[in-house]
Amino acid sequence: MHEHDVIVVGAGGAGLRAAIAAQEAGADVAIVSKLHPVRSHTGAAEGGINAALRDADSWEDHAYDTMKGSDYLGDAPAVEALCQESPEEVIQLEHWGMPFSREEDGRVSQRPFGGLSFPRTTYAGAETGHQMLHTMYEQVVKRGITVYDEWHVMELAVTDEEDPADRTCHGVVAYDIQSGEISGFRADNGVILATGGMGQVFDHTTNAVANTGDGVAMAYRAGVPMEDMEFIQFHPTTLPSTGVLISEGVRGEGGILYNEDGERFMFEHGYANNDGELASRDVVSRAELTEVNEGRGIEDEYVHLDMRHLGEERILDRLENILHLAEDFEGADGLTEPMPVKPGQHYAMGGIETNEFGETAIGGLYAAGECACASVHGANRLGGNALPELIVFGKRAGRHAAGEEMGEAEVTTGKEGDWEPADYEFEVEVGETGGQGPAAADGGAVATDPDGVLEAEVERAKARVEELLSREGRNHAEIRSKVQETMTANVNVFREEGRLEETLGDLREAREAYKDVAVSDPSRTFNTDLIHTMETRNILDIAEALTMGALAREEFRGAHWRKEHQERKDENWLKHTLVSWNDGEPELWYKPTILEGENKTYEPKNRSY
């Protein structure tokens, strides 16, 4: 049993920033992560960090762009916090030594990015995330913050009251991948989930193999609602064979998209007459797939991204990493030929419902970064807005969890304030009730006192591992790949009712199959078979909630496109989708979007680029 004031789960950008902030606020903080911090997927972020740093720019303009990009599904208090605090956080990173790209005068460079009204994206070549991750890990080393690396968090220790709003999180239970030890981690002040993306729900993704949405699924099963899960960003420029990301920076610097006929289709086919390649990501992804579906794709699969005209010097200075990626993972030489690209799963706008301080509906439980939904990105995230989210909300959650007084939140959590039940009837049974046995993960342990709940959760985790290791059954890999296939086929850029229902059916089957899952590697030493098997359960729960949201939201907003519903319907749908696990009987409900900002109300406008 370990004990700290604050436990941070995950060691990417949000987790490291949260830990540093909690430590600065005087807390004894520890990070628990299934990967060593420098392995985290923040390191793969390429493009940059939006921050209104210059006199000609303002946080208000950044907030306006973000709200418009979100298709008016962001919550203004969170959006404004992001835009107000991003500049100081970027300067903080610079003061910690982050090697930003520079202007002639030695100041931090900024470049244009999609959906931005000002070139406000600060960057470090095309490896901004790598530099940011390492810079923050350096600070963690400097401060001597405890890191339990290669410890996989299995479940949260949350009390068992009927109403999730009455529950409290007292820590986590984790499995030491190196030794097989299972241990409780008591958090006296709070647990901060910073587990990142959930891209492994799909099979063509820019996300890492480790991005299985563990934090989202654990919080969901413990009673925290998942918010706006149907909003998945498909990045328009990923390499067709692997899903490796080609940064939006290429288009920001002037890269051009062509179809098979050599047409600059963003303009020539009228997808974005003003901004062309720099339209918002959802717009460009749909344009590319439309080109392919209408027979103008190359090899019926992808389009071309050409940056040759930028010249070798500029490419080497600002986009060198792209040359390496295209060469190593697609065999294309970006200096002499166009690069093949197609849309790939990139980012989850939704996630664990939080307010603007990272608090969830459960006391003592916070979330920050991609796993959380504050909501900053609404229906679509702008390029360059993910990294500032990590540092702004990581810091806020860290300070709050450490006990700093931060005022009253404007964003509500759980069923506080206005909410309405959904009246959508799913044709397929969803969720997972009863009879799961210890091999499956489910809701909270039955106890209400802090020590009792942690001990009970540790015992349950031990029983679960014991059963998975000792019984006979099927391998998880097959189940995982079926989930990924159906999600990629049917819950992709283009969505229609029948196929979404079909996916719920496929997920039902996968749930049934998972009941027989077993781990064939009997070892307690570095048993990745066991870890992956537990992750697959998380993938299942997330895929289902995501598909439920996609079915229920009968409109077209941001990244969520529905064949039967080709318009944004503000009169009915200026609201967030929430799914509560509800002890295995998932419940769908809604709450209104907050469009009232500090000084103005963001009136929904037509989102054209």
Added chain:
Amino acid sequence: MSTQTPTQTEESSETDAEADAPSKGDERRDEKRRRAAEERARRQAEEAEKAAADEETVELKVFRYDPEVEGKQEPRFDTFHVPFTKGMTVLDALMYSRDTYDSSLTFRHSCRQAVCGSDAMFVNGGQKLACKTQISELEEPIRVEPLPHAEVRKDLVVDMEHFYDQMEAVEPYFQTNEYPDGELEEQRQTRENREKIKMSTRCIWCSACMSSCNIAAGDNEYLGPAAINKAYRFAMDEREGEDIKQKRLEIIEQEHGVWRCQTQFSCTEVCPKDIPLTEHIQELKREAVKNNLKFW
């Protein structure tokens, strides 16, 4: 060629740290181990048959070891036949082998794009990142082993603690005594200076360099190429200032620092991020000499 011999891991992490008394679970696990071994043998026979029928497969010989599993305590090589697809990497082939034939095959991996640094291993006798090593460029059978000169935990997983300790021994964090006065004001850095440190900041901590270094193999206290490169990254950063640079040079000049390097260039050759490690070490040696002269 395999040079390493796996040694038993330390007591604390040897098996079940909970040290349960023999239970029904143990019996079941034993039974399961036996059956798993049988299953593996059966699948491998099938694979060999398949391979004979289909020429489009690649043959991998993969190092296997587990300190606590019967039949794996003695290191051995398992053969996997993987259907070849264009663009397939060593990591793809390992993942295919694991997901199709033997789910206990163990290796670290995450990003699949050469930035997380998890999957450095010894492929056909050289330190490589599995995710950016194309199968088509390798001679068959492809021999995949854990990184040499590190303790093997299991299969292709090695203990990274020593590497991390060395990285952290060079005060690997930015230090300065002077920040700009203005609110929201960044420190200035020339483009030339950023360019100078650029390659050094690309290190992904994969430890391929350390594994390839003969000096590190013989001197466990040697900081090694990656840690010295980390020191270079800060020592050459003009934002830190002269006094800090002074301190940094003292750290890398210690007994097990830069002077141990015999410029064999093996680290530079294996670095998957093309960092000119040996040059950086040489440059620090020159800086240290210049610096010492100044104080004579």
